[in-house]
Amino acid sequence: MDIDDDGEHVDRPPTFALNVLQLVRLAQAQHGMRHSDYTRYRHYCSKRLRTLYKKLKMLHGRQKYQKKRVEAANVTCERHLHVSLVCAERAWAHGMELKKDIENGPGKASSSSSRKRPHPGKGGVSSVKRRHMLARFKKASAFATEFSGLCAQRGGTKTALEAEGYSAMMAGLWKMEVPDWQEALNKLLRAKKLFEELAKVGEFDQQALFHQVLEELEPSVRFCIYNLERAQGGAAVQLQEVDLEHLESKLASLVVEAKSQAQQEQTASSLEWCKIKYPVRSEMLRNSLQHALDAEGQLRAAGDPLALYDKVVSAYGELKRLVQQALNAGGGTTTLGLGSDLSDLATAVNGTLLQHSIQKSLLLLQKEQKNFEDGMLQALQASKRSKDKASRSKPGDVVRLHDTLIGHITELIELGMKIGGAQGEVLMEQYAAKAAHYQASRCYFVAHTHLAGKRLKEAHALFDRCTKRAEDAIARYKECSEQDPDAVDALTALSKKAAAFRCCARAEYAEELLLVEQRTRQGMESLSLGDQDGTPTAGSEEVRYLSDNMDSWESFVGPGRSVRIFRIPPALYSMPVKPIFLDTALNHIERPSLDQRLPKKTTFSRMLGWAGW
Structure with a gap:
């Protein structure tokens, strides 16, 4: 020393x-x-x-015992x-x-305390x-x-x-x-x-x-x-002052x-959510909150915020886990007001986590919507030589992002119902309008999915529903205490686009009906039992039979030709499998076509396919 x-x-x-x-x-x-x-x-x-x-x-050791x-x-x-x-x-x-x-x-x-039993004397x-x-x-x-x-x-x-x-x-x-x-x-x-x-x-x-x-x-x-x-x-005991x-x-x-330690940790001593500060008393929770706040600060300063949203969401997810763990460990102190503070903190952390998840989903959704609109514009301009066809978004991808976003918004609305009071009402009012907004947007892209699959009646009905939902969402935004003019403008533009594509779907459906009527008329006019529709020649791909082509205008009988009623012997076909599980009905279910979701093959890709690549 x-x-x-x-x-x-x-x-x-x-x-x-x-x-x-x-x-x-x-x-x-x-x-x-x-x-x-x-x-x-x-x-x-x-x-x-x-x-x-x-x-x-x-x-x-082995020396004389000395304590x-x-x-x-x-x-x-x-x-x-x-x-x-x-x-x-x-x-x-x-x-x-x-x-x-x-x-x-x-x-x-x-047995551990009664190995040596003394002789029972007085007192035993x-x-x-x-x-x-x-x-x-x-x-x-x-x-x-x-x-x-x-x-x-x-x-x-x-x-x-x-x-x-x-x-x-x-x-x-x-x-x-x-x-x-x-x-x-x-x-x-x-x-x-x-x-x-x-x-x-x-x-x-x-x-x-x-x-x-x-x-x-x-x-x-x-x-x-x-x-x-x-x-x-029975006299009352006078308690002495300690x-x-x-x-x-x-x-x-x-x-x-x-107090000095609290001043040093003032930045992470509370979490602010919905204009209310929630105290954080545990040192472990303060450290986790500080980590989340640091990640949030990096997110604000970043040029590309999408790359850091995963870090922020992960940090708040870890904080949520620690708060829930502390709440489970200290469940016996709710009568003293400590458990209620921790329960309120858990609600605030969950709400903050959901808000960041919503912002992340919005950024991803905006990116996919832009790619989809650019792809539609290129398709209208017939730019077949565009090099970024693979990066174009399909309407199904945008619909899945809408599902994720609406799920987060629904959880936040349920959290507002759980909170109650003025704070819960404001939260429910605000995010109920957002839910109506993105449900209208989802309906728009589901309609585009049907439009790409040539299901024109469904597309027309969904575009009409999109305009109605957009009007309902606009009315909800106007009822909110905090107005959002950008969202109202976006819904107005969405309603106009849905009305335009509704007209397109109706026009395409009318054109399809006209083509069907025209083909029917031509088939009826060409129906004959003469030799013009005789037996297929040697260069034809296959021999057709009446039993397999009941809806065709071809003549399968007539003078000077073989009668083609049905095939003898019958053609081979695959037998239904799994008879033990009684699911043979799966062999007769017609599933929807997924051709509109698959990338179209170019001439170069077909050549590679022929070469075995």
């Missing part, structure tokens, strides 16, 4: 931060205490102590502080195990176990006091206060078993006061843990008061540290 000219120490020993209650409760939950298995927890503490002694090189104590000057890492804490937990678990055996009676005593086995139990509780209190002293010298401010509260709680539990009700009440009230003060400045998960411990201490405090009143003949004068400075410094 360096010393200056005045003889004062320059370097101070390092301090260690230790979350005492969190460490203890985690070990208890993982090693039997969920089922009150004190034996298993005591064995775990013994194994943990052996591991600590080995890591800290506190083994005794090695952990001194404050020798503490170099957190493991040194763990030694006293684990010793206290082991002694407490042993005492609780003996207490459980006493309550169950001599016939139900566990129960008195021996009770003395043993009190000795273990006293030992647990002594180890907890030692742990508190080490933390006061080598721990941080919060660690020292938490260790002192743990020590007071252990002493109070010991005094309750003696019993010394007044001393037990004083110790428990001191622990309660310390945990109440610590719960005001801790993280969210630590606050939940402190409040859980306070709930567990409350019955013990009431039991002490009851026994004191009973001993005093003496925390020497701890006021530590509590004040802890509050200052918490």
Whole structure:
């Protein structure tokens, strides 16, 4: 240690931060205490102590046994502080195990605690176990006091206060078993006061843990008061004020540290959504929120935002997972207002995630719509030599993007219904108009899909429905509190385009009916039993029969020709498969044609196909 000219120490020993209650409760939950298995927890503490002694090189070897104590000057890492804490937990678990055996009676005593049975004299086995139990509780209190002293010298401010509260709680539990009700009440009230003060400045998960411990201490405090009143003949017990004068400075410094840390993390201390700020108390959640905000800042500064939207959506998705995990872990604190804050934060994170997903889907949709319109323009101009035919969007691709976008908007509307109030009404009103908007746009592109497949009646009906839905969406936008003139202009243009293509579909359908009528007239005029439609020549592709061509105008009988009624022997055809599963009807289902979705082959591609490429 360096010393200056005045003889004062320059370097101070390092301090260690230790979350005492969190460490203890985690070990208890993982090693039997969920089922009150004190034996298993005591064995775990013994194994943990052996591991600590080995890591800290506190083994005794074969020399004469000499107990090695952990001194404050020798503490170099957190493991040194763990030694006293684990010793206290082991002694407490042993005492609780003996207490459980006493309550169950001599016939139900566990084998681990009744291997050596003394001769039953006055008091019997129960008195021996009770003395043993009190000795273990006293030992647990002594180890907890030692742990508190080490933390006061080598721990941080919060660690020292938490260790002192743990020590007071252990002493109070010991005094309750003696019993010394007044001393037990004083110790428990001191622990309660310390945990109440610590719960005001801790993280969210630590606050939940402190409040859980306070709930567990409350019955013990009431039991002490009851026994004191009973001993005093029913007189009310005057609760003494807890003496925390020497701890006021530590509590004040802890509050200052918490405020300075909050100022450093001010950028990620809250999430703003729908003009409301939601506090983020947990350090883990603040780090995740800061990561999401950084990604959002990069998105605003980027020239091509589409490339960074995946990063933003992924960051908010991770934040949503952590918030839900914290909400599930702290479900027992909803009565204290902490769970409700976290539930509101989960709603805000989910809403922010959906909004970013909607913006990403909108960018993709605008890009696909532009490619589709450019492809239509090139098709109208008959630019067959265009090199970017493969990049043209099909109407089916645009419809799928509309489905994704409408799904996100529907989830956000359901979130607004869940929120309720003025905020939920504004959210539902705004995104209900957007849902009507993009449903009209989807109807427009579904109509184009039918138009490309030559299903003209369906296309005409869908273009007509698109104009009606566009008018309904415009009316919804005008009813909103926040007007969106750009969306109204886009819907007006969409309605005009749908009306124009509706006329095109009607004209094409009329032309198709005219062609059918013309072919029917020509067929009727050419119908004859003469030789002009005789037997097919040798150069024809196939021999046609009446049974297979009932709707043809060809003559299959006549003088000087062979009669072609049906084929003898019949032609071979594939048999229906899977008779066991009774799905032979699938062989008779006519599926829609997908030719309009396939790229058209050029002369060059046909030549490559003939060459075997």
